[in-house]
Amino acid sequence: MTINILISDPLSEDGIYPLRQEKELDLNIVSNTGLSPAELKGIIKDFDVLLVRSQTKVTREIIEAADNLKLIGRAGVGVDNIDLEAATEKGIIVVNAPDGNTNSAAEHTTAMIMALARHIPHAHMSLQEGRWDRKKFVGVELKNKTLGVVGFGRIGQEVAHRAKGNRMNVIAYDPFLTAEKAEKAGVAYGSVEDVAKVADFITVHTPLLDSTRHMINEDIFKIMKDDVRIINCARGGIIDEDALYAAIESGKVAGAALDVMEEEPFVGHKLLDLPQVIATPHLGASTIEAQESVAVDVSNDILSYFKFGSVLNPVNMPSVPKDMVAKVEPFFDLGYKIGNLVSHLTDEAINEINIYYSGDLANFDVRPLTNNTVKGILTRNLGNHVNNVNARYLAERNDIKVNEHKSTRAKAFLNSITVELVTDHTTHKIKGTLLAGLGARIVQVNDYVVDIVPDGHILMIRHTDKPGAIGLVGTLLADQNINIATMQVGRTSEGGDAIMVLSVDYAVENVDFLKQQKNIFDVKAINL
Ligand SMILES: NC(=O)c1ccc[n+]([C@@H]2O[C@H](COP(=O)([O-])OP(=O)(O)OC[C@H]3O[C@@H](n4cnc5c(N)ncnc54)[C@H](O)[C@@H]3O)[C@@H](O)[C@H]2O)c1
Ligand SMILES: O=C(O)CC[C@@H](O)C(=O)O
Numbered sequence: 001m002t003i004n005i006l007i008s009d010p011l012s013e014d015g016i017y018p019l020r021q022e023k024e025l026d027l028n029i030v031s032n033t034g035l036s037p038a039e040l041k042g043i044i045k046d047f048d049v050l051l052v053r054s055q056t057k058v059t060r061e062i063i064e065a066a067d068n069l070k071l072i073g074r075a076g077v078g079v080d081n082i083d084l085e086a087a088t089e090k091g092i093i094v095v096n097a098p099d100g101n102t103n104s105a106a107e108h109t110t111a112m113i114m115a116l117a118r119h120i121p122h123a124h125m126s127l128q129e130g131r132w133d134r135k136k137f138v139g140v141e142l143k144n145k146t147l148g149v150v151g152f153g154r155i156g157q158e159v160a161h162r163a164k165g166n167r168m169n170v171i172a173y174d175p176f177l178t179a180e181k182a183e184k185a186g187v188a189y190g191s192v193e194d195v196a197k198v199a200d201f202i203t204v205h206t207p208l209l210d211s212t213r214h215m216i217n218e219d220i221f222k223i224m225k226d227d228v229r230i231i232n233c234a235r236g237g238i239i240d241e242d243a244l245y246a247a248i249e250s251g252k253v254a255g256a257a258l259d260v261m262e263e264e265p266f267v268g269h270k271l272l273d274l275p276q277v278i279a280t281p282h283l284g285a286s287t288i289e290a291q292e293s294v295a296v297d298v299s300n301d302i303l304s305y306f307k308f309g310s311v312l313n314p315v316n317m318p319s320v321p322k323d324m325v326a327k328v329e330p331f332f333d334l335g336y337k338i339g340n341l342v343s344h345l346t347d348e349a350i351n352e353i354n355i356y357y358s359g360d361l362a363n364f365d366v367r368p369l370t371n372n373t374v375k376g377i378l379t380r381n382l383g384n385h386v387n388n389v390n391a392r393y394l395a396e397r398n399d400i401k402v403n404e405h406k407s408t409r410a411k412a413f414l415n416s417i418t419v420e421l422v423t424d425h426t427t428h429k430i431k432g433t434l435l436a437g438l439g440a441r442i443v444q445v446n447d448y449v450v451d452i453v454p455d456g457h458i459l460m461i462r463h464t465d466k467p468g469a470i471g472l473v474g475t476l477l478a479d480q481n482i483n484i485a486t487m488q489v490g491r492t493s494e495g496g497d498a499i500m501v502l503s504v505d506y507a508v509e510n511v512d513f514l515k516q517q518k519n520i521f522d523v524k525a526i527n528l
Helices: 039-048 060-067 084-089 102-116 120-128 156-163 179-185 192-198 218-223 241-249 288-308 323-342 368-386 389-396 468-479
Strands: 002-007 026-031 049-052 071-074 093-096 145-150 169-173 201-202 229-232 253-258 277-280 348-358 401-407 415-423 427-435 439-445 448-453 457-464 484-491 495-505 521-525
Touching: 002 120, 002 277, 026 084, 026 368, 039 060, 049 120, 049 288, 071 102, 071 288, 084 093, 093 229, 093 288, 102 120, 102 156, 102 192, 102 253, 102 288, 145 156, 156 169, 156 179, 156 218, 169 192, 192 218, 201 368, 218 241, 241 253, 241 348, 323 415, 323 439, 348 368, 348 468, 368 401, 368 415, 389 401, 439 495, 448 484, 457 468, 468 484, 468 495
Parallel strands: 002 026, 002 049, 049 071, 071 093, 145 169, 145 201, 201 229, 229 253, 253 277, 348 401
Antiparallel strands: 348 415, 415 427, 427 439, 439 448, 457 495, 457 521, 484 495
16 A cells, blocks of 8 residues: 655655655655645645644644545644644544754754844844944843743753853743752742743743743733843744733843744744844754754654554654553454444443453553554444544543553453443443463453454344254354354353354344344344
């Protein structure tokens, strides 16, 4: 099968080398940059993979038209140009390259802090314009000044590290910053207000989220020190641009260095008219090294996805280390099949899915396995558009709670997975295991102990344990020319409820001839 990859933003050619030299997969790589949204929407259905930087806006409209898209790769950190909810709903995995441009973005921020402190861009322009103006461009030192870092993640920490090299004091705010982590990094910490009150320079390094939009606003500017300098090399929108403009005009803010703004490109923005502002056109990650590194990272994740079904940097799936995924991968098929089988035991709406992992399995991160098991359950009613990316999301959207339970005690088996479905009136469960050398087995269906190979075409017949019941089913199937390959019978007590599980050679389309029998109260035909 050919995998069609569309690259819609300029990417480092060296960075996509892993894709270009791939031999095992048949890749068709199309580079088409500068497409309008309408043009992208028109062609996206032909692609399995979309590879972008920050220019392409991957909106819900584009995603809805992307009928074959399996993966969106973002060569960079911020995924605010991708509608993640729409991608998840459609089962499209989004991967990014979170580490590849950290150093470049931190270096750019440091350069902006220095350029701002010493008026380097304006001094250079003035020279170019033929002036030798030394009085106008008197700057400030960084030494002994306080840098406020809002967002102490990868880039924020690197910027703090460099600021300390410039003998600055650093105070940081991040909801995940603990006293221990701050002490280790050699920085003070406090709330965003604490940072605002004491910092001479404030740099923001958060993602743009609902909670961070305009977090640096009029109220925060008011409590800042006079002559504070503001830097944004993260995302436009974290700082309220109107409030920044007013704070500069009022003389509260001495200067601002901006790599990003709410609307990009931001040529002609009113902030650029202020002499206190210096700006770059979103260049934080624009180095040869960073561009190569992020493109290599997403290229490798594309290959890993199509070869092994796992990725290193998922944005809309649990991020589970590769060695951990490898430990639970042998159980994927079993989980899916148990899920699919148990879904046929009830026609009622499911309220809750309980998945019990026992034995060795309990020691591992089983989230990818849970996704696959939930996929097996939901596929019965939701069909093929359920996949590992959207299974949990679709369960949630249908008000189904998914609970994982783990126990290292496995009783008779080294490992087992039990899937239980809870509806308003019933609870159904199926247990399965992987037997060394023998493969997958279903070992329990509700209270019946069984031994079934979960494969092919299966008939699950619930009946009353009466003499002749088994013979009758055999005869009825023979009348329909349906050959039985294997048969298992389980019962709770003599003469009580019983179950027959048969594997047959062909899919049975209509089971009414079995359902009409007096002692048979349920029949399900399942194709695994
Ligand atoms: N200008 C560029 O070219 C460029 C390059 C790379 C990254 N970026 C941007 O820089 C930003 C940071 O990237 P990163 O790799 O450091 O990300 P990161 O995920 O490592 O760090 C972000 C940090 O922000 C923190 N945070 C979240 N909400 C917060 C809040 N309300 N207040 C304070 N902190 C909050 C998080 O806890 C996290 O520690 C992102 O927006 C990214 O898109 C820009
Ligand atoms: O693609 C770029 O150059 C910008 C990347 C940067 O904004 C990021 O979030 O990684």
